[in-house]
Amino acid sequence: MQWEIVIGLEIHAQLSTRSKIFSGASTAYGAQPNTQACGIDIALPGVLPVLNYGAVERAVKFGVAVGAKINSPSIFARKNYFYPDLPKGYQISQYEIPVVEGGSIKIQVGDAEKTVRLTRAHLEEDAGKSLHEDFHGMSGIDLNRAGTPLLEIVSEPDMRSSTEAVAYAKALHTLVRWTGICDGNMQEGSFRCDANVSVRPRGTETLGTRCEIKNLNSFRFLEKAIDFEARRQIEILEEGGHIRQETRLYDAQRDETRTMRSKEDAHDYRYFPDPDLLPLAISEEWIEQIKASLPELPEVRRHRYIRDFGLTNYDAGVLTSAREMADYFEMTVKQLPMQAKLCANWIMGDVSGRLNKENIEITQCPVSPGQLAGLLLRISDGTISGKSAKDVFESMWQGEQGGDADAIIAAKGLKQISDDSEIERLIDEVLATFPQQVADYRSGKEKAFNSLVGQVMKATKGKANPGQVNSILKKKLE
Template identity: 65%
Template sequence: MGHHQEHEWETVIGLEIHTQLATQSKIFSGAATAYGAEPNTQACAVDLGLPGVLPVLNGQAVSMAVKFGLAIEAEIAPHSVFARKNYFYPDLPKGYQISQFELPIVGKGHLDIDVDGTTKRIGITRAHLEEDAGKSLHESFHGMSGIDLNRAGTPLLEIVSEPEMRSAKEAVAYMRKIHELVRYLGICDGNMQEGSFRCDANVSVRPKGQEEFGTRAEIKNINSFKFVEKAINHEVERQIELIENGGKVVQETRLYDANKDETRSMRSKEEANDYRYFPDPDLLPVHISEEFKEQIKGQLPELPDAKKLRFKGQYQLDDENAVILTASRQLADYFEALVKESTCEAKLCANWITGDLVAVLNKADLDITQSPVNYQRLAGLLLRISDDTISGKIAKQVFEAMWNSTATADDIIAEKGLKQITDTGAIEAIIDKIIADNPDQVEQYLSGKDKVFGFFVGQVMKDMQGKANPAEVNKMLKIKLK
């Protein structure tokens, strides 16, 4: 945005996030929701919209929506209503999508985001249940498109924010926060490649200080955090340029093209946007009782913000470690299990997870639940660091061996003879030998070149295959070199 007079413009962003709910079966049918099946093998008569078939609501989808609503401290509607949203599209088998319009299951709520060290509360307008559509495949079938309806009927929770974000950065922070939350709640797997978590962004700009909103464009189906930021920034730039050149933003749907890094108008979706919503007569109002709400409340896990705060207090973690460790419920659980199992200092546990473990997991594209080193084995390793059996440096070597095997830390230490040498006699003998072998360096050190001290440490450690207790080596060298 560099060349624009950006200080004159304010960006206004609202997000609509579609989360696929992690149910076994579809929202209105008993077909499976598993990803990646052969085309149309998970589309039953109800999903295909064959004549005469009827929808029956999946109770689990309702529970999950309520769970989300309670987590954002939203009003849960005692009565919510499913409505038909009418439009023709080949991936929409019935010619209408069953959604919620006037009476969504989750009403107003909110979520706090942290951007550049400050916390901002973002309002959530509503969250409603609806069914997903199928997919159109555009590979050439003699110039035709192929329709796969496996995804049709997968439950979605559409989470609509207030237009309260003022930068792409805030939008990304909000999206990440929702992503973290739905995974904490166990209501969505959050897999963005598979489309389980998607986002539409409503973007507009207005002169700073102006109260009323500018005309917004809706950017459809953005499926990564990186693209959200890029797509919004690009759209903001386009709108400012348009206005500054005397043009006008039109309300329309735009598609972000990640390859070209641009948004373009989707004219095909523009014509006749008259969805003719009305209550679906095949479904009755959904009643959420106080008891049901209480029951779901009892199932709520500790939420990310609360957990972060607790970690900082209980384990004396710094902000960075607390943020990383609470990024997913599974990682946080791993950490707490590790602390308990190892009885080591929490800080040591935290550093090992956020440093070594997360790095190799990322490299191997695994999440914590798939870690080859479980918390019990890692605890065994940390215990040996704590009791000075091995040094931190050797520990890294042991960890690598553990990653590639199922052996315990103790087995590896024993097998490879990595036990730290604290026997001062043995260390002393080596130090004497090194001093004798390197008279020049001794000379240099004694003449004031302090840096050469490191050379001696290195030589001793090398000679002892790193197994010498570094503190002991330091201490003795200092005495010998006086």
């Protein structure tokens, strides 16, 4: 039987506010345990939560960016469960009426574009952290993370492969960083994924029983966990078994998912509206103001790059995967509008490669867009060869000659010999030195020609334009 995989994702994005969602404690990462957990965060009696303007603003920004409906009022609810890193015994979340409802996001899979619909996005607080290393058989609790604002973004079950799920997660990751609502740091847990996976016979409409996989903190794990889980479910069904609805944990070391809890002992969260918080109203003016403050979105830019610069879908997608990279590209291409493809190739190739090697961000790139444009100009006007350009780029990276391409080209004598008479003179020398190859070529051995080109390039120390050498050499051999 042919099976179809159905995937929906729940993504928790930590909002980039300075203070917590309901208290004035700091959200800075990596502080000493419990030094950023105030009375509200640790649930001392008598404290009251007060909602953070910055958290609401970021949630609305997201909603506007995905074309969703902003609910006003929306309601905060208590989600009750017992766990030591949840001091109040409930998490403040949104249940019946979330702040963001609907919307969609476009994803790229190969050359195809697909729309993934969003169900909702709601504001909630994060829990603390439990450390299970041995404290004399006890667990250690750090409540610094308790009360950190999260936006939980829930998709419809619109994805049909792990590749699509990863494309969606990446598109969302790009969007939240692009709009500045979340730093997207997956190592620090600022962007976390849970996947709902089910399978059904291809061609049928009814959804199969799903399992939720938790603990997916990288795109690679997301992909592998979904692939494993789909295989597991298909095997069970093909052997005539049934899928049990349950929550499963992905174990990266073993590359498998395993049961965390089944539906029978699933939580009964007993949601109810939080009497400590009034309904949240968001005015039309505020929404309009936020809409106006949004930068040009990645999707829009991608299409613009394809339309205005003639870039391929793939190139435009890579360049708009982060706003900083897209900005770098635009500043470069502004100075070389007719050479967009050359700019794109260099930024995606040499520049990105060098940044990866040094493990730094494009915002820290020692070669500025203006300097890069200076180099690319000299490639496009034939002053230097592509090969020499790599040397010049390396020198620019090292900060030689103040990073000025022209100064480096002059200092290193890398200028191509474009003077025909100079090239002709060198070619004559080569022809005189290698009569055998000349004879071979004239007797029909095409290969001998390449060997002669190689000798000329060697004689010019790589500074001649190969195209020019080719045509002059051909003329001389006729």
